[in-house]
Amino acid sequence: MTEEQTDMAPEPETDEDDAYALDPRTIAAILYAVDVQDREKLVELMEPLHAADIADMLEQMNAFDRMRLIKLYDKEFDGEILTELEDGIREEVIGILNPEVLAEAVRELDSDDVVDLLEDLEDPQKEAILEVLEDSDRVAVQQSLTYPEYSAGRLMQREVVMAPEHWNVGEAIDYMRATEDLPDQFYHIILVDPRLRPVGKVALGKLMSSRREVLLSSITDESFHIIPVTRYEGDVAYAFNQYHLISAPVVDETERLVGVITIDDAMAVLDEEAEEDILRLAGVGEESSLSDTVLQTTRQRFPWLAVNLATAILASLVIAQFEGAIAQVTALAVLMPIVASMGGNAGTQSLTVAVRALATRDLTGSNAFRVIRREAMVGLVNGGAFAVIMGIVGILWFGSPDLGYVIAIAMVINLVSAALAGIGIPILLERFGIDPALASGTFVTTVTDVVGFFAFLGLASVVLL
């Protein structure tokens, strides 16, 4: 893929369609080939496509087209496509594939990709796939599946290039020349002691540029991290991102080398974690996907809305205490959602900053107090600013200075509470081992609604009646 650049524009290109997405004309041509059942044309059109793009295309078509395409494409179906598909669609595709084609597709894959494929499948499909593997692969896959889900053990590849710590460059190169089945992609040689414990790693580039008699132990990378096989994958991704690792050895409970994790796997996890945070913050099940059915989607979202209903009713109970005041001054009903809404928004701001800072470990015991103080101050300053604005609006709109004062004071109270709840609740949840992205939003909105309505209507009852 090359491209003519005619000038150095001051802004970088952002035309995403042009850049990497699938060409809609190609998709149209493929669908046409499926319609007319032209297998030769279909294969010709799909041949240049990357498995990841084919997977995206399959995800984006409707189920009927997907089935017809897969049946027509048949033997050409590549195992890589399976690993790129999202869970729901993958199960569907495995069900459609001719068993022989499936067997062939799976046999092509590396053992860690097979593991990735199997973990999300139902038992009958899982059994069927394990059966078609060669014996050695099956053992490797089953071994990996004994590690806990979301652990380094599931993420690692078992093929490792290692060398005794006392070897020199020449010995390492000769060994690699003589080895038949090196992994497709590897970037470091891991040095091990006689008990197979990793003691360092040598970058291939460094190896290449060193003389044969140089000791491997004298050219190891400065930064070296060992990952226990049970380490949570999110922590693994954090370490890769924080320390700019390219690959890292994985050890079992006896500290013996059992595999290696490479940066591309860590990158995928990092991406998933950020995605999960976004979806959880919005109250969408983090497993949700665009190809879920109406029923699946409804089921994922219902519980969050139900929790929200409960908190909304709580807020309404507060309002109900002031029905008398509202009957006398209906302007209160008009203005009260403004206070609650501003509080909700300010709370969400603080909350999001807190949740992300906790996830990226920028918010710790050392700065928590300072950050809480800062948020409270921001709430106070913004609260003050909007108090003035809303005070003026209250006076101009309803001609009542008292109403202006009331809404101004309520605004300050609610924005400060919002800030404190927004930063404090995630910190508390984290302390108790609950994912703050998952639960904070509800608590924070409850606080801002209840405080907002109570402060505004309560003050109004005292001042105006």
Added chain:
Amino acid sequence: MTEEQTDMAPEPETDEDDAYALDPRTIAAILYAVDVQDREKLVELMEPLHAADIADMLEQMNAFDRMRLIKLYDKEFDGEILTELEDGIREEVIGILNPEVLAEAVRELDSDDVVDLLEDLEDPQKEAILEVLEDSDRVAVQQSLTYPEYSAGRLMQREVVMAPEHWNVGEAIDYMRATEDLPDQFYHIILVDPRLRPVGKVALGKLMSSRREVLLSSITDESFHIIPVTRYEGDVAYAFNQYHLISAPVVDETERLVGVITIDDAMAVLDEEAEEDILRLAGVGEESSLSDTVLQTTRQRFPWLAVNLATAILASLVIAQFEGAIAQVTALAVLMPIVASMGGNAGTQSLTVAVRALATRDLTGSNAFRVIRREAMVGLVNGGAFAVIMGIVGILWFGSPDLGYVIAIAMVINLVSAALAGIGIPILLERFGIDPALASGTFVTTVTDVVGFFAFLGLASVVLL
């Protein structure tokens, strides 16, 4: 860092403090060393720490401790720490550092790190740093700065290991042995034609395991992507993630090789982009950081709250049309926030799914219609479910079946509008080239508030009065 694992727990470890974060005791010891001005102890404590962890620690302390630590640490200050610091703190630290220490620290860095450091600095600091660079480095850095911000040109490293396309393995290895200053980290040799246009790449691992007489062109990687120097960095990160690239050549407008981008840089960009989306969705300036001052933070958040105020007032204007109805039936004031709140939440769910699907290019012209239809159906089903629940609540609480019907119908109307707005507005904004993460939230909440209040109060006026 090794660790004893005594059993294969069914759940992976999630104790993050234990895993990779800085040990609070180390931080306390460091602060104590600064307090008593014990330079020797400070250097001893900080020696084992990774630059990224030192940067995190500096970000998390207060400004006074930070200054004292840097002054005491003095000559030991490593250039890597600067590249790891976030913008605001970095400027502050550069201002504190002794000019000679700063010069030394910057001279140690690779040219792409210097570029990264310079782009966010004010002119006087920028000039000062450019001055201390060696001539060749300065030229390289200034050249990189001519590429647009956020482009591949800013992201790439200029040091590339390349070979003529007709070389064999032996020639490549001999060339690398003979070259003095190979880059610290490289994973591929890029093959170029006589006009220096990249034509393929060979993984070092593959090179290692091939015989000397094998032609490089026969062992190139299957997947090969060329990136134009003006390509937007977000698109570069997408390509790395989508196609599992480890490194990719960058070409100028004449298609000549000018640099290479590696996966760790792409990973950093991907991380930033997800972070930006999260912060924008929450109405927090995407440049915000935990170490910003109260004033900076207030200034970032004020505009978002101001926009929210405007939309809240709009919703209040709708309520004001029904003051008469509220005066007669105050239960309307009690219940109306529930309808609006449910709509807001359902809208945010649809919106977040849409924004992320657009960012990851899972939502395209091929499936937009299907996804919109699905969201509308989900809104209808959830709306129906909550209509029943709220209808019953309305009847039980206020003893009025009519009020129950009204709130039930309003709920269905608002949840369907929320779904349509949540999915439709981001798609529209994207079409017009506006970042949906930035602007959608406001529009969607405006729709759900206005529709919610109007549907509920309007129906109530017709049915109840």
